[in-house]
Amino acid sequence: MPLNFDNSYARLPERFFSALPPVAVANPGAIAVNRALAAALGFEADWLAGPEGTAMLAGNLVPEGAEPIAQAYAGHQFGGFVPQLGDGRAILLGEIVTPEGGRFDLTLKGAGRTPFSRGGDGRAWLGPVLREYVVSEAMAALGVPTTRALGCVTTGETVYRDGVHKPGAVLARIAASHIRVGTFEYFAARGDEDALAKLCNHTISRHFPEDDTALDLLASVTAAQARLIAAWMSFGFIHGVMNTDNCALSGETIDYGPCAFLEAYHPQKVFSSIDARGRYAYANQPQIALWNLAQLGSCLLSLIGAGEQAVSEAQAVLDGFAPAYQEAWLARMGRKIGIARANPGDRVLIEALLNRMASEGADFTRTFRGLSTGTAAQEFADPQAFETWAPDWRARIAREKDPEAVMAAANPVRIPRNHRIEEMIAAAVAGDYAPFHRLHAALAAPFTPAESFADLEAAPRPEERVARTFCGT
Ligand code: AMP
Ligand code: MG
Numbered sequence: 001m002p003l004n005f006d007n008s009y010a011r012l013p014e015r016f017f018s019a020l021p022p023v024a025v026a027n028p029g030a031i032a033v034n035r036a037l038a039a040a041l042g043f044e045a046d047w048l049a050g051p052e053g054t055a056m057l058a059g060n061l062v063p064e065g066a067e068p069i070a071q072a073y074a075g076h077q078f079g080g081f082v083p084q085l086g087d088g089r090a091i092l093l094g095e096i097v098t099p100e101g102g103r104f105d106l107t108l109k110g111a112g113r114t115p116f117s118r119g120g121d122g123r124a125w126l127g128p129v130l131r132e133y134v135v136s137e138a139m140a141a142l143g144v145p146t147t148r149a150l151g152c153v154t155t156g157e158t159v160y161r162d163g164v165h166k167p168g169a170v171l172a173r174i175a176a177s178h179i180r181v182g183t184f185e186y187f188a189a190r191g192d193e194d195a196l197a198k199l200c201n202h203t204i205s206r207h208f209p210e211d212d213t214a215l216d217l218l219a220s221v222t223a224a225q226a227r228l229i230a231a232w233m234s235f236g237f238i239h240g241v242m243n244t245d246n247c248a249l250s251g252e253t254i255d256y257g258p259c260a261f262l263e264a265y266h267p268q269k270v271f272s273s274i275d276a277r278g279r280y281a282y283a284n285q286p287q288i289a290l291w292n293l294a295q296l297g298s299c300l301l302s303l304i305g306a307g308e309q310a311v312s313e314a315q316a317v318l319d320g321f322a323p324a325y326q327e328a329w330l331a332r333m334g335r336k337i338g339i340a341r342a343n344p345g346d347r348v349l350i351e352a353l354l355n356r357m358a359s360e361g362a363d364f365t366r367t368f369r370g371l372s373t374g375t376a377a378q379e380f381a382d383p384q385a386f387e388t389w390a391p392d393w394r395a396r397i398a399r400e401k402d403p404e405a406v407m408a409a410a411n412p413v414r415i416p417r418n419h420r421i422e423e424m425i426a427a428a429v430a431g432d433y434a435p436f437h438r439l440h441a442a443l444a445a446p447f448t449p450a451e452s453f454a455d456l457e458a459a460p461r462p463e464e465r466v467a468r469t470f471c472g473t
Contacts, residue, residue, distance in 0.1 A: 001047040005065030005094040006103070008206070009177070012198060017069040022059025022091045023112025023122065025168065027156025030054045031433060032133065032440070034150050037174060041150075042099045048151060057153045057172045059091065059111040066093040066106075070114035074189055075182030075245025076295060078279055083189045085182060085245050086116025089123060092178060103206065105178050106150065110170040125159040127425045128471070129169040130436055132256040134424065136173075138416045138443035139253055144231045145224075146253040147175040167429060176252055179203050181296045182245030188299035200303055207250050214303035217249075219317045221296060224251025225289045226321055230328030234336060235415065236262035236364040238282045240272040241471060247292045257471035261415045263459055265357040265364040271418070271469040286329075290321045335410035336368045337393060338403030349392060356385040363459040368411040372404055379459075412446035414456050418466035 009016065033053065035045035047053050055061035062068060070087035077085075091111040096104050109132075110124030133149040140146050155168035179199070187195040204211045208220040228251050232239065239246070240258040248254040258272035267283035275281075280288060297314040304310040333350045334342025342350075357367055360380035367386075370376030377383035377390075397403040416439070424435040442453045449457075460466070 001044055001052065001063075003063050003065060003094075003106075004042055004097045005063075005067075006097050007065075007067045007094040008103075008202065009071070009092065009095065009105075010067040010069055012202060013195065015072070015192075015195065016199075017071050017092075018086075018115045019067065019069050020091070020114060021062050021068045022093075022108050024060040025058045025155035025157055025170070027154075028054045028058030028060055029154040029156060030057075031130075031152045031154060031169070031428075032149075032437070033057075034137070034148065037148055037150055040098065041096050041104060041174070053151070054153055057108070057151045058155060058170055059108050062093065068093050070116055071178060071183070072116065072186050073180050073182040073245055074186035075180070075243050076185070076292075077243045077245070078275075081185070081189070084116070084186070086186075087114055087178075088117040088120050089114070090173075090178075096174075103176075105173075105175045107173045107175065107178060108170050109173055110155075110168065121159065123155070123157070123159045123168050124170065125161055125166040126154065126169040126428055127166065128257070129171040130425055130428055131421055132171055132173075134421060134436070134440055134443065135256045135259060135416050136253070137440060138446065139237070141444050141446050142231075142235055142412060142415075144235065144237070144253060145228055145251050147173050147248075150174050175248070175254065176250035177203075177206055177248070178254070179206075179249045180245050180254075181247040181249070181292050181299075182243070183249075184296055184299035185244060193302055196299065197303060200300065203249050214300040215305075215313055215317060218293070218297055218300055218304070218314060219320065221249050221251070222293050222317055222321050223324055225293060226286075226324035227251065227328050228253065229286050229289045230325055230332055232285060233282075233329060234332035234410070235412065236265070236282070238262065238269065238271060238280070239285065240275065240280055240469065242280050242285065242288045242292065244292045244295050247289070249296075258469040260418050260466070260469050262364040263417065263465070264361040265354065265367070266361075267354075267358060271466070273468045273470050286322075286325050289325075290318065293318055293321060332410065335406050337371060338397040338400055338407045340400060340402075340406050346396070349396060353389055353393070356380065356389055360385045362386075365412060365415050366457075366459055368407070369413055372407045372411070409447060413449045414442055414446045414453060416443055417456065417460065418469065419460045419464040420456055422466060 033049045038045040038048045068091045072086045075085050090109045093106045113122035150172040152171045157168040158165040159168045246255040260271035269282045270278045301310045330342045362379040367379040377386040380386045427435040442456050
């Protein structure tokens, strides 16, 4: 099965990566292939689901035209700079050019040790692989820019984590690219001006071909992040590890580690077990994105120009983040309450609802969806908190043409709920993949109510609530 590879990143200078193949696994076992995505990429889904496809997804068969590499990058992790991270357990097989002329990285996550592995084993276990598969595909179905899951396999090997042997797995990930803020930081930290210029040109031609300069690139990435974070916020998504190495220049959500969707709404909500100080709390995400963009800006300064002038130009671009984010947030949150084109005056109404949701522990997804079904008040510990907000809202949407349709398209019925993900993983570890396939199917059409998925639409009972998530690397 010929795949149409054209590996532009592998043509960059050698110091951008380390060329090496994935490390073969003992016994590849098919779990899932994403047939629709395979077809869009120009693959035969049947081939991908067959023995050769399974071997490729496991890293046991390097397809013709691939030039496997591990990419070099650095990153700020929880605010502290690490000058060398890199793909410690991911191998970029190459870039697939689609029949429509799109270009996507095909990466295997959990593909074995690389020169960037540091102390790690280069592998992944089944839990995080299935979690990323389900959540990234759910995000795509919600319309949020994201990397995608092409397929996943078991390795027939075990991985040792937290004192326990767990089943090994590999995730095949598709991304517009894996260029991160941390990729720029890697070269900036080394004072490698030549590499920065080449990376800047590469990123522009790949993601923002209408741009000319480093300043244009900064502006485009800033706009893309503003849109992305507004989308996250509107679905209650908490990324959990917004380190600069997990911030993609393409504007896609990348690296689903300890991510989680809000259930009982609270702006300071944190799930990640490693985020002890709440740096990446729900409400902090916009300012963290801006912080990450500022790191990108400082990497680009020498390409933007000289001295104070470059700093003030970069600063002016970064100053555009807040208004762009606010505008995108208002548009999305407005639609969630039935306003097709919210104006700045509508912000008070939206914030009043959110404040009440926070103090009454209302489920984020169910409250917004409940606006259409008349069940929103039930989500509040004290329904009066909703009932006293509702008259202003009803008066406002009385001026709208079709608020029901607007809300139905903005408010999902189903999100990947944390307890359902954990159940699905526990079942898979025990050899039962039915809950994985069911969850994935349910989340493929997140805006469509379905009796048969009622259990996936319900909020967790108190004893089902998941308080902590783990990156599980
Ligand atoms: P992440 O938390 O997945 O964004 O990963 C942060 C860094 O740790 C990246 O450089 C990863 O490649 C590396 N890493 C994570 N898990 C492993 C592992 N099991 N083996 C080697 N490197 C890893
Ligand atoms: Mg990462």
